Amino acid sequence: MIFLFLLTLTNVGTTFSRNVNVAVLLPFDDDRLFSLKQIVPAITLAIDEINNRTDFLLNKMTVRYADTKCDIAYGINHAIEFYMKGQVHAFFGPVCDFAVAPVARQVQFWNLPMISGGAMARDFFVYKDTTYGMLTRVGPVNFETLSLMFGKILNHYKWNRLKLLYESSGQDYIVTGFCHLLTEALHYDLLTVHPKIEQDYFRLDEGVDMDYILAREIGHHYSRE
Template sequence: MAYSLIPNLRTALACVVVVCFSKVCGTSRQNVSLAVLLPDDNKRLFSLSRVTSAIELATESVIKEGMLTTVRLNPLYDDSNCSIADAMNAAIDFYVNKKVVVYIGPSCDYAAAPVARQVKYWNLPMITAGAFAGDFGDNKGYEFPMLTRIGSSFNALARFFMVVLKHFSWTKANLVYSYTGHGAIMDKFCHVLNNAIHHAFRIHHDVGNFTEVHQKFHRLSDILPSLAHHLGNELADSLYIMQA
């Protein structure tokens, strides 16, 4: 997956041109550093060991293709630990020491949010393949104006479900998920995903009016009997979205 993002990352790095020429670059070739804030944990989808090669290939490609002719891009790495505190601390350290002109990452949503909010006050761009949550897209203009997401997002996935519902004229949907599901990608991945879908249900009135019914299962064994009843009787003509 990391290598599939190279074209997007390479293009996004073009934003360095604007920042570079306004902040550090003159007529001679300059070293421009990029702050890469990703988790140093191979259990995570976007870990440093998985993504480092892709970042280096992308930065080399930018130079070779002549997109930046007066700079050398120098990635500097730090462990975000997928943590609000650790990611913000590393971002501040890079900023205070005036080491970088662009941030790559964090990727985990809860680590990315405070950094993405802060960089607008530093006037520095942030590029990430993560930051999946719908809020990053819905509130980009005010909260996250310096953020560029180059990967998939929950906004796009939610819009897909809205198209499916509208196409089949469905007005019922059941979201079944584990609150901590897919934690290797980021904490509370399934919860954040379902928040985006739920928000889309509420704002897209063209797909019909939705009634919300919440039900919490404490044991897996409780889910199957409930599904059998709902699928067979109440929701036979509905969309089921299931995550584990």
């Protein structure tokens, strides 16, 4: 996928620049999903393959890297720096959803393509033809397909009540806000596709009494058939 994306860029870059410049915006923290260390080998192989061929590329492809820290501010800051220095024709990343959003909105004004292995949140699908028109998602999973799966399970077993419990910082080591974004997607997707299903959601704060929460929030209403 990386090779095909970079190959497409060569047809764009040769018309106006000696080099095709790709800005890679990824977290450098190895514990993060799609960290730089995990992705660099694939990018290096793709770049070497393209630069060593002369049948379709007259120029060279250059890649520059910056650490987003999976943070909403760092990603857009680096993107602006690359753009102002004239060092980017396309963006690879960010991947963390809160880092993706401002960059994906901005590249529309720059008319620059962006590819992300993340961007799992519902908004990236709902507004893909408007707000995020220059973003291409290539990740292995996204939340709208997960919502479809949940909908099919509920229909199959004829369940018509659903209560979503989530932790505000749950699974943040993967992507910041992961559980919040997942719950939001499930809630609104199911409201749209299965409006007859009664559902609600509740955030579990740190240190809560689970016995009390289960009795109050789940109780007999959501636990019975």
